[in-house]
Amino acid sequence: MTVLTITPVDVLMLRGNRLFGGAVHGGAHMPPWPSVVTGAVISRALADQNRLGHVTMAPDQADRLVREALGEDFCLRSLWILSRGTLWFPAPADLVVLGEGKDALTVRRMVPRKLASGLATSCPLEMLPVLDVKERRKPAESVWLSMEGWQSHLQGALPQASQVTTADQLWAVDPRLGIALDAGSRTVKTGAIYTTDAVAVKADTRLIAAFCGTNIPTEGLLRLGGDGRAAEIRQADPSIREQVEGFGRPKAGWKGFRMILATPGLFPSGWLPPGADQQAGYMLQVDGLKARLVAAAIPRHQVISGWDLAEQVPKPAQKVIPAGACYWFTVDEGDSAALQRLHEEGLWPLMEKQHPVYRRKREGWNHVWFGPWT
Incomplete structure (x- = not known):
């Protein structure tokens, strides 16, 4: 496995799935889709091997060229965020973080329970995950859990509030103003002004991407996301690779x-x-x-x-x-x-x-x- 540290040089244009243009806002999707990071690495590897032009001229041969360049098993295995010396990943769906503000967060676990007699639901499974709390509180949004918190969670222990952070601690949204272009005249369209969100990561924040495959580039720059914004890649520290490589591995004897x-x-x-x-x-x-x-x-x-x-x-x-x-x-x-x-x-x-x-x-x-x- 190859684990890369990806450090944005500029803001990233990680666009979501919605179309945008004149008088329409384009939102950002963070963390980026796996396909965005994988595509950036593939493009860089093909360019390094002078194969990028071949893909453009013969798109029907793209799959074969990628397999030859990066191996049959090439793929992205996981995508983390490294910030303040800690690895972070979005909180799992069976954990609920209650409260607002970093100092007022409380972590609770959802536990599957069998349906009560006479209770009908649209869920076809025999159990429903239930959140057992004494009073109703608003759940926090865009919550991330540290590597230590994830390890505790997978082992069956409840993570601590100190092992939780929110997205605004990792990156900020930077709104940008633009104007649509006329493809025919290659000039601006009158009144077609739009806004789009850029992602500005904090100074100590970067992506950690774990890949399977061969000939994966491990240094230099790549074009990441919309507008080809630059990001620097390096091989991750061995201690980070050790944490990521065997994470979430199953064991024998589980009932x-x-x-x-x-x-x-x-x-x-x-x-x-x-x-x-x-x-x-x-x-x-x-x-x-x-x-x-x-x-x-x-x-x-x-x-x-x-x-x-x-x-x-x-x-x-x-x-x-x-x-x-x-x-x-x-x-x-x-x-x-x-x-x-x-x-x-x-x-x-x-x-x-x-x-x-x-x-x-x-x-x-x-x-x-x-x-x-x-």
Whole structure:
């Protein structure tokens, strides 16, 4: 595994999925989609090997050229933020952080419970995650959990409030003003003024990206996000690599476990993970293990699309399950050590290669972490 430190040189234009133009605001999406970071690294690697022009001239050969340049197993495994010497990742969906202001935050856990007799819901699973609190409080927004907090959470302990931060401590939104251009005359369109958000990371904040593959560039610059804004890449410190490389690895002997998305999920069956959907009876089967999906905590879905530079066409809009979504399983047969394959390869071995979603495997979707659950 290659772990890179990505330090923005300028603000980043990490645009969301909504169109923008005259009199329309374009929002930013932070952290960037896995496809944004992966695409930037692929472009840099192809340029280093003098293959970028070949992709432009023969887009139908793009897949083969990328495989030759970076290896068959190239993909993004996880994407962290490093700030103040600590690794941060969005808080998992089964944790709820209550309160406003960094000093008033309280961390609570959602626990799956069986449905009460006579209670009907639209959820097809046998249990629902429940937040047990004495009084109603407003949950904090854009919450991030430190590496230490994540380790505690995966081991079954409740993270401390000191291990939580909010997005405004990591980056700021910098509104920018622009005007649309007329493609025919190559001049500005009268009255077509728009605004868009840029992401200005704090001085000590950078991205940490873990990749599988070969010939991955480890120094210099790359073009990241919209407008080709520059970012510097370096190999991460060995101590960071050690933390990231084995994080969320499953162990043998678990009778129940949580599966949490380390990167956003792009699933053929909507919110249900491949291999454990309704058609399979919510039963996950991998290398002799049979585990039943009994509950799920999933944030509101997002939408991704983008532009295919090789084909010069828009990518289809697809619903995405955000990173941090949590699925609870009970083990019926086999050993949880079999989950090691999914930890290394993501959920792709459970999907049909002919499915259109499978084309996006290289971009870094569908990678997971595991933790025990009793």
